[in-house]
Amino acid sequence: GQNIDQPTEMTATEGAIVQINCTYQTSGFNGLFWYQQHAGEAPTFLSYNVLDGLEEKGRFSSFLSRSKGYSYLLLKELQMKDSASYLCAVREPLDSNYQLIWGAGTKLIIKP
């Protein structure tokens, strides 16, 4: 079956680094997305990985290992505004209409 796991909640300190993990077991794979969602707001796109390796974008980086079914989102120099939910989603292949399969999200709490 389809399964995407991420920790329910994490806490980190302002200025520090945090890594949010996502493991997946899906029938197919056509890329992995990370979205950020502040309470009551729209999920906003952070990153997309389709090949193995690390993609860096400012303070945020995302890593993918397809053989391990594993990704992580790395947030550096944490700011209070980074407190949000982080959603991992796997895109299925064309024969599944490129549907997105979502994890339940990781609530990140930043403390001063």
Place this chain on the structure above:
Amino acid sequence: EAGVTQFPSHSVIEKGQTVTLRCDPISGHDNLYWYRRVMGKEIKFLLHFVKESKQDESGMPNNRFLAERTGGTYSTLKVQPAELEDSGVYFCASSQDWGAGNTIYFGEGSWLTVV
């Protein structure tokens, strides 16, 4: 440029009533998606339009849900009659193209509470 907009932002209705949610995608986006998130659960796909055609409606839970996109612009999602388990956040999203690598842009969601 306006993002994906949804209306209403919040709705409280009684079991058995009808609710219609509206979504205006980003201008020029042919692809429009509906998702739902029940409290504490993950986001679930409902359906996908390409212009006015339903590309994939495999996620629609039952025939109480009807989605339309006449003219290929805005879309509506009607729930009739609403049941308690329909409560949740209904997200609409859009993308310019369809397929690998395309970013999907989300609206803020329509919060539906059925009492």
